[in-house]
Structure formats: C-alpha cells, structure tokens
Amino acid sequence: MKKDTQTNLIKSHKEKRVGKFGIDLGERGKYDIRNPLNELTGKEWTHFINSISETDFSSNKDELRLWKYLQDSVIPTYYTTNGKNTIGHKLRKIHPSPKPPALMKEIINFFTKSDGWILDPFVGVGGTLLGASLCEPPRNAVGIDLEQKYLDVYKKVTKQEGLKEQIVKKGDARNLDNFKEVKSKTFDLILTDPPYANMLSKKRTGGDRKDKGNFTSNQKDLGNINYKEFLNEFRLIIEKSLMFLKNKGYIVVFCKDMQPTKEHHNLLHADIIQELYKISNLQFKGYKIWYDKTLNLYPYGYPFSFVANQLHQYILIFRKEEK
Numbered sequence: 001m002k003k004d005t006q007t008n009l010i011k012s013h014k015e016k017r018v019g020k021f022g023i024d025l026g027e028r029g030k031y032d033i034r035n036p037l038n039e040l041t042g043k044e045w046t047h048f049i050n051s052i053s054e055t056d057f058s059s060n061k062d063e064l065r066l067w068k069y070l071q072d073s074v075i076p077t078y079y080t081t082n083g084k085n086t087i088g089h090k091l092r093k094i095h096p097s098p099k100p101p102a103l104m105k106e107i108i109n110f111f112t113k114s115d116g117w118i119l120d121p122f123v124g125v126g127g128t129l130l131g132a133s134l135c136e137p138p139r140n141a142v143g144i145d146l147e148q149k150y151l152d153v154y155k156k157v158t159k160q161e162g163l164k165e166q167i168v169k170k171g172d173a174r175n176l177d178n179f180k181e182v183k184s185k186t187f188d189l190i191l192t193d194p195p196y197a198n199m200l201s202k203k204r205t206g207g208d209r210k211d212k213g214n215f216t217s218n219q220k221d222l223g224n225i226n227y228k229e230f231l232n233e234f235r236l237i238i239e240k241s242l243m244f245l246k247n248k249g250y251i252v253v254f255c256k257d258m259q260p261t262k263e264h265h266n267l268l269h270a271d272i273i274q275e276l277y278k279i280s281n282l283q284f285k286g287y288k289i290w291y292d293k294t295l296n297l298y299p300y301g302y303p304f305s306f307v308a309n310q311l312h313q314y315i316l317i318f319r320k321e322e323k
C-alpha cells in the first residue's frame with residue numbers, strides 16, 4: 001500500500017486504534033499498520049494464504065454441482081475427529097499424522113478388486129489397513145512400521161471397531177524382502193505415506209500444527225534423515241517393494257511440500273517423482289490433491305510477507321510396467 005493511502009486509512013479510523021499497531025475494522029478483523037503490502041486484515045490475509053482456493057462460479061443447479069464433483073481432481077474431505085465415525089481417532093491420535101481410514105478406503109476401492117492385497121511399508125497406526133478393512137468386502141493388507149506402539153494402537157482400534165485385523169510387522173521397510181508375510185505374496189497395490197525427510201522437526205509448512213514431533217527417535221526412521229538421503233532411501237525401498245507388486249499394479253504415495261528456501265524450492269512431491277523416474281519399470285501416472293478441511297488456517301507471515309498455509313497433500317500415482 002502507498003504511504004499516503006496508509007496514512008488515510010490510519011486517519012479515517014483514528015478512533016478505532018487498538019494496541020500499538022492495530023486498527024479495528026469491525027467484522028473484517030484487525031488491520032496492522034505495519035503492513036507494507038496490502039490493506040487486508042489478519043483474517044482476510046489468512047483466507048488468501050490457504051494453499052487451495054475453492055471457486056464455483058458456474059451454476060447453482062444440483063446436477064451440475066454433482067458433475068463438477070465427479071470431475072474434480074481435488075478430494076476435499078472433512079473427516080470428523082470426534083463422534084461415532086472417527087474409527088478410533090482417540091487412540092490413533094498418539095501418532096503425529098494418522099491418515100483418515102475413509103480416504104484410504106476410497107483409494108483402495110479404486111485400485112483393487114475384492115480379493116486384492118495391499119502393502120504399506122510405513123503403516124503407522126494403520127490408516128491404510130483400516131481403509132482396507134472398511135472396503136466391502138474387506139481387502140487383505142500387510143503393514144510394516146519401526147514402532148511397536150503404533151502397531152499396538154492399530155490392533156486396539158480394529159478390536160474396538162469390530163474390523164478385520166490385517167497383518168502387521170515391526171521392522172525396517174528397507175528390509176521388507178526379509179518378511180515372509182511380504183515375500184509370499186503378490187500385491188495389487190502399494191499405498192503408503194512415508195515420513196518426509198526431517199520435516200516434522202523442521203519449521204513447518206503452514207497447516208501442519210496438528211503434527212506433534214518426530215515419529216520415532218530411531219536412526220532408521222526415514223523421518224530422521226536429511227532431504228537428499230531421504231529421497232535416495234525412499235527410492236531404494238520403492239524399488240524393492242516393486243518385486244512384490246503385480247505388473248500394472250499401482251504405487252500410491254502421499255506427500256506434502258515444505259517451505260521454499262533460497263537454496264531449494266522444496267517441492268517434495270516434484271523431487272519424489274524425479275527420484276522415482278530412476279526406476280526404469282515404474283511410470284508416473286499423475287496425481288490427485290487431498291484437501292484436508294479439518295486443518296486450521298493460521299495467519300502465517302501477517303503483516304509482513306506471504307507464507308503459504310498448506311492445507312493440501314499430494315497423492316502421487318505410479319504404475320509398475322513390464323521390464
């Protein structure tokens with residue numbers, strides 16, 4: 001905002017000054033006079049920095065709305081974290097980033113048939129496995145995680161919810177070829193949500209405040225290594241898991257970008273895709289965006305500079321091709 005406009009705003013709202021830097025603009029919220037960029041209040045700023053802008057300028061007709069929904073590449077969800085449809089959220093929330101089982105079910109329904117097998121090498125408290133059990137009929141699944149307490153929580157949830165208990169194994173995903181429960185099968189789908197380098201211990205990308213620290217203190221945790229090492233290790237694990245995936249089977253990976261720095265854009269989703277291009281029999285097929293509407297918006301950067309409030313994650317989709 002130009003200095004004279006700034007001064008005008010301050011003059012015309014003299015009586016509405018709050019604190020040292022605020023002007024009360026009523027329902028619009030508070031304007032900070034140090035704002036060098038625009039005339040937005042904190043509320044309006046926060047609305048703009050949401051990484052997803054939803055618009056519907058088309059029509060009010062219901063059938064058009066439904067068609068628009070069916071065409072959408074964004075999956076907006078609002079999975080409740082309390083009430084009767086939470087699928088054990090109270091127990092699962094000991095994990096820093098559990099995925100909603102209902103969302104995993106939707107993905108599994110698309111990529112498998114009723115007798116399908118699914119592998120998740122980073123299973124946590126079992127979003128993927130619960131999704132597999134919610135399908136009708138329930139699918140079969142194997143999950144691996146370094147941390148026993150997460151697997152125990154998963155088992156508790158299946159009992160509490162009366163869902164089919166899938167196979168879980170404690171261990172390092174780097175050694176997934178050592179598990180007989182993996183070796184003995186040909187999977188139809190690999191669906192996973194890896195720890196993203198040392199993201200949890202770093203300055204967060206907006207919208208991440210639900211996360212509560214590192215997944216584990218284990219050195220083998222892919223969440224405790226740097227960005228470059230992570231990309232390399234993750235590729236090796238995916239390469240190994242391909243041995244147990246059927247031809248034309250899909251690998252679906254959740255990921256979220258980090259804040260850019262001067263040195264690197266930190267578009268993790270793009271770097272994962274680039275890294276996995278090194279696997280000759282794996283083809284990137286595209287992505288979907290998951291917009292988690294339960295996340296809170298925060299006025300990051302206000303009133304000084306733009307900081308994206310990332311409320312979405314990428315669902316990257318790859319397919320195994322014949323060699």
Ligand SMILES: C[S@@+](CC[C@H](N)C(=O)[O-])C[C@H]1O[C@@H](n2cnc3c(N)ncnc32)[C@H](O)[C@@H]1O
Pocket residue numbers: 095097098099100121122123124125126127128144145146147150171172173174192193194195215216220221222223
């Ligand atoms: C993003 S979380 C997965 C959350 C899961 N989708 C859920 O719904 O609970 C990643 C998980 O990977 C596990 N992990 C990290 N490094 C691992 C490794 N080398 N082998 C197996 N699991 C690992 C962590 O313990 C963490 O639970």
